[in-house]
Amino acid sequence: MSSTTIEKPSFLHSKFGGLPRPFWALWGGTLVNRLGTMVMPFTGVYLTQSRGLSVAVAGLVMGVFGVGSLLSQLLAGVLTDRIGRRATLSGGMLFTAATMLALGYSSSLPAIVASMFVLGLVIDVYRPASNALVADLVSPAERPRAYGLLFWGVNLGYAVGMTAGGWLAGLGFVWLFWIDAVSSVVFAVLVWRAVPETRPEARESAGGFGVVLRDRTMVGFTLAMLGMALVYSQTMTMLPVAMTNVVKLTSGQFGLAMALNGVLIVLVQPLVSGWLGRRDPARTLALGVAVMGAGFAMTAFVTDTLGLAVTLVVWTAGEIITAGIPGAIVATLAPADLRGRYAGLFGFAWSLAAVLAPLLGGPLLEIGMEALWFTIGGIGAVSAVGMLLLGPAIRRR
Incomplete structure (x- = not known):
């Protein structure tokens, strides 16, 4: 009498296996691109120290970048659906380089302003194309895990x-620009060579962004995500200012605490992404946003490095819970031939x-720590409630 033993999949296979090869080419390109992302975190330092701009002028130049980035996602969404995912992603990366x-x-202010506007326009063109590629390549059941792995690669x-x-x-800021440019070209070439074009034929009725804006579930989801993004964006805007100017932490102390964010994501997120991906997406996302909002609300009471680390x-736990879920929801809501536009609105x-x-954060911080961080926590709570209310409509899709 023979017996058959069924081997359980290995840990690595359960976390990283079962996804198509083109997805891993996209993941590898994203990792290389993020490894080379050195310019944007140091842009303010570059403009003030290397180019001699005042803080006020540097802020205006960064605002021009923001205007370009606003247009970027909508433009990229249309291009992703019209000329294709691969062409949009690779082209965007080459223009970025x-x-x-x-x-x-x-060296002149007009040249810097023009370059910053164009950079805002092209640097994130890859995002709608990447989101649409994952939706095209990966089965619905595996999408939360796939988007979660992309999130993990970005953070790594x-x-x-x-x-x-x-x-x-x-050593010199020019090194940052060259490394960023080279990593962008590597991403473009890798996707062009190893990822097939997956764009489906567009329907006769497919229009512009009007069809996306008529999808009330998608519009509601986008508003909920705007709230979540407002909460998370404080990590790059008001959190450094509050910790160094109000709490009086040194840059080194703040940087050491912030490094904990990346370490936790890299170590923990792959362990829980599969389990979280099997939960109801709307409820899971609502939980993550609520936890994130609570963490930022606690920042009102921070007085030292340890307190910052606790919050x-x-x-970060909220960030880990949400990883991969929004992209999977967008892929669920979007018709196949409009995935670029839906990802662009997101x-x-x-x-x-x-x-x-x-x-929003600047005037609130002038009032006080409580005014800023309780407001941010409240925005997180409202977004979480919004996600719960959207849950039935998302489940029907």
Whole structure:
């Protein structure tokens, strides 16, 4: 009598296996691109120290970048559906490389302003195309895990890139521009060579963004994501200002605490992404946003590095819970031939939040820590409730 034993999949296979080869080419290109993302975190330093702009003028130049990024996602969404995912992604990366070098060698203010606007327009063109590619390549059941792995790769690459960028900036900012440009070209070539075009034939009735805006579930979801993005954008806008100017942490203390965010994501997120991906997406996303909002609300009570680390663990847990879920929901809501436009509207919410976050956070921080962080926590709570209310409509899809 023979017996058959069924082997359980290995840990690595359960977390990383079962996804198509083109997805891994996209993942690898994203990782390389994030490893080379060194310019944007140090742009303010570059404009003030290397180009001699005042803080006020540098802020206006960054605002021009924000205007470009607002247009970027909507333009990229249309291009993704019209000319294809692969062409949009690769083309966007090549334009990003050229613009990076143009900015790095610009010395006059008009040239810097023009380069920053174009960079805002092209640097994130890849996002709607990447989101649509994952939706095209990966089965619905595996999409939360696939989007979660992309999120993990972005954070892994960004953590290394930030560390290397800080060191290279000391040798000369031009190194940052060249490395960023080269990593963008590698991403473009890898996708062009290893990822097939997946764009479906467009329907006769498919229009522009009007058809997306008529989808009330998608519009509601985008508004909920705008709230979540406003909460998270504080990590790059008001959190550094509040911790260094109000709490009086040194840059080193703040950087050490923030490094914990990347470490937790890299270590924990792959372990839980599969399990989270099998839960109801709307409820899971609502939980993550609520936890994130609570973590930022706790920041009102921070007085030292340890207190910041505690709050950071809380909102990072929320970030880990949400990883991969929004992209999977967008893929569920979007018709196949409109996935670029739907992803573009989703990306627009994040670009808009990046512009609004400092405009909202700055005046609130002047009132006080409680005013800022309780408001941010409240926005997180409202977004979480919105996601719960959208749950039945998302489940029907």
